[in-house]
Amino acid sequence: MAEEFVDKRLDALVEGIVRLSSGDLSARMEVSPARDSMDAVISGVNLLAEELEVLYEDLEQRVRDRTARLHAAQVELERMAMYDSLTGLPNRTLLRRRIDDETLAAAAGVQPAALILLDLDAFKAVNDSLGHSAGDQVLIEVGRRLESTVRESDTVARLGGDEFAVLLPQTADEIACEIAERILYALRPAMIVSETSIRILASIGVRCGEAGQSGEDMMRDADTAMYVAKNLGRSNVQVFHPAMLQATHERFTILEELRQAIPAGQLRVHYQPLVSLQTSTIIGAEALVRWQHPDRGLLYPDHFIGIAEESGLVVDIGEWMINAVAAQLGDWGDVLDGRDFAVRINLSAAESRAPGLADLIDRALARHAVPTDRFIVEITETSLMTDPEASSANLLGLRELGVGVEIDDFGTGYSSISYLRKLPAQAVKMDSSLIEDIVDDPRLKFVAAVLQLIEAAGLLSVAEGIETADQARLLNRMGCDYGQGYFFGRRQRRQ
Ligand code: C2E
Ligand code: CA
Numbered sequence: 001m002a003e004e005f006v007d008k009r010l011d012a013l014v015e016g017i018v019r020l021s022s023g024d025l026s027a028r029m030e031v032s033p034a035r036d037s038m039d040a041v042i043s044g045v046n047l048l049a050e051e052l053e054v055l056y057e058d059l060e061q062r063v064r065d066r067t068a069r070l071h072a073a074q075v076e077l078e079r080m081a082m083y084d085s086l087t088g089l090p091n092r093t094l095l096r097r098r099i100d101d102e103t104l105a106a107a108a109g110v111q112p113a114a115l116i117l118l119d120l121d122a123f124k125a126v127n128d129s130l131g132h133s134a135g136d137q138v139l140i141e142v143g144r145r146l147e148s149t150v151r152e153s154d155t156v157a158r159l160g161g162d163e164f165a166v167l168l169p170q171t172a173d174e175i176a177c178e179i180a181e182r183i184l185y186a187l188r189p190a191m192i193v194s195e196t197s198i199r200i201l202a203s204i205g206v207r208c209g210e211a212g213q214s215g216e217d218m219m220r221d222a223d224t225a226m227y228v229a230k231n232l233g234r235s236n237v238q239v240f241h242p243a244m245l246q247a248t249h250e251r252f253t254i255l256e257e258l259r260q261a262i263p264a265g266q267l268r269v270h271y272q273p274l275v276s277l278q279t280s281t282i283i284g285a286e287a288l289v290r291w292q293h294p295d296r297g298l299l300y301p302d303h304f305i306g307i308a309e310e311s312g313l314v315v316d317i318g319e320w321m322i323n324a325v326a327a328q329l330g331d332w333g334d335v336l337d338g339r340d341f342a343v344r345i346n347l348s349a350a351e352s353r354a355p356g357l358a359d360l361i362d363r364a365l366a367r368h369a370v371p372t373d374r375f376i377v378e379i380t381e382t383s384l385m386t387d388p389e390a391s392s393a394n395l396l397g398l399r400e401l402g403v404g405v406e407i408d409d410f411g412t413g414y415s416s417i418s419y420l421r422k423l424p425a426q427a428v429k430m431d432s433s434l435i436e437d438i439v440d441d442p443r444l445k446f447v448a449a450v451l452q453l454i455e456a457a458g459l460l461s462v463a464e465g466i467e468t469a470d471q472a473r474l475l476n477r478m479g480c481d482y483g484q485g486y487f488f489g490r491r492q493r494r495q
């Protein structure tokens with residue numbers, strides 16, 4: 001009887017161990033009332049099973065946690081690959097994916113999507129003058145305004161830098177244009193960043209939907225339209241049409257020809273006289289580049305300087321100008337003896353920060369035995385902002401040589417007198433737009449104030465674009481020191 005009892009327990013024990021080892025950790029064996037050594041073994045095994053079950057559950061929980069974390073990381077990685085970390089907006093990759101989805105849907109007969117690209121105007125100046133975190137805040141705010149201007153089903157994306165895009169699924173042409181205008185309007189109110197009120201404008205390109213076009217073409221076309229908008233003086237909307245591609249092609253051609261123009265000797269210098277408004281005597285000249293094109297005739301800078309600036313070729317043009325002006329001053333030599341006469345040349349942003357600028361000018365002047373004070377560089381505030389340290393080092397280097405520095409186009413952009421004081425400049429040239437209708441009373445007061453500020457900063461003032469005797473007289477009376485424009489010297493009208 002006792003043996004049978006033992007055998008039964010033994011069977012149960014074996015079965016229990018088999019269940020346990022097969023993974024069923026809930027298996028338990030009954031203990032007999034005998035409480036003998038066999039029961040002790042059974043309770044031992046039960047306890048072990050209990051322990052194992054707890055451990056196992058703990059392990060499972062840890063595996064579940066680990067899996068969840070891995071999954072979250074995976075989701076985060078995907079998000080990072082698809083979204084811009086600063087604004088949280090979809091990035092270029094995700095936009096491309098959504099464009100491709102739309103083009104597929106359009107191929108199946110759905111109304112095609114429209115694409116809007118926008119590039120902020122003068123964003124770099126914000127970054128450079130107020131710092132990167134201010135720039136970041138501007139980008140975030142732009143993203144916010146874009147999102148609140150369009151529907152939830154539209155995609156607002158940041159493509160990088162200061163470029164954004166809006167994809168409008170199933171959108172008719174007129175609606176797309178209307179939304180582009182609405183975006184321009186939404187960006188208009190000033191933003192307060194770093195306690196500074198900033199106005200952000202954008203150049204906008206629109207590619208209206210067209211069945212059968214690829215996502216890549218859509219992006220390219222919107223980009224082309226945006227580029228045209230930028231070149232048309234910024235803050236405007238341009239809708240793509242095929243002739244624009246032709247224009248882009250033309251820019252390429254011009255750039256290639258311009259590269260050749262320098263070694264081929266097709267560049268010329270036009271000297272526009274600068275006059276003392278008090279005495280009407282010539283005190284110098286501004287050197288302006290011209291391009292004697294073999295087929296197109298004489299080209300003015302607005303045909304090619306922009307292209308040269310974008311491509312960096314402007315640095316080569318500048319070098320050519322420096323040498324040409326130095327050679328001319330050398331030729332004039334004795335004629336200038338005892339006269340107050342200096343030639344100004346224009347420096348673009350890339351030139352003003354180019355290493356070795358002072359050296360280049362020094363060598364050119366030395367080669368032609370020209371005194372350094374006959375040479376002056378004109379720079380704009382905006383061009384200095386692209387790399388303030390490198391440009392100020394260059395300007396200080398030039399001042400040490402005795403070369404003059406003057407501020408060009410004052411009164412446009414970020415004009416600030418405190419900034420003027422920090423620059424090693426001797427004169428400030430007011431932008432011609434300021435004096436255009438100076439004969440009008442409100443404008444007169446403004447120009448008078450600007451002239452007073454320039455004087456207060458201890459600098460000489462120059463007015464450019466003087467076309468009439470009235471303008472010259474008024475400016476002289478207001479204390480402007482020098483003037484230049486079609487009124488003085490030969491009138492050379494643009495073609
Ligand atoms: P800017 O430095 O403001 O030059 C003044 C422009 O106004 C010149 O045009 C000049 O011909 C024009 N102008 C002169 N008098 C009058 C006038 O009475 N009325 C009007 N409406 N305009 C007048 P330009 O030569 O076509 O030059 C345009 C711009 O191209 C210049 O503006 C300057 O920013 C740039 N540029 C010219 N030459 C060079 C150069 O050698 N290097 C660089 N980097 N830029 C240059
Ligand atoms: Ca100038």
Ligand code: CA
Nearest residue numbers: 408409431464
């Ligand atoms: Ca100017």
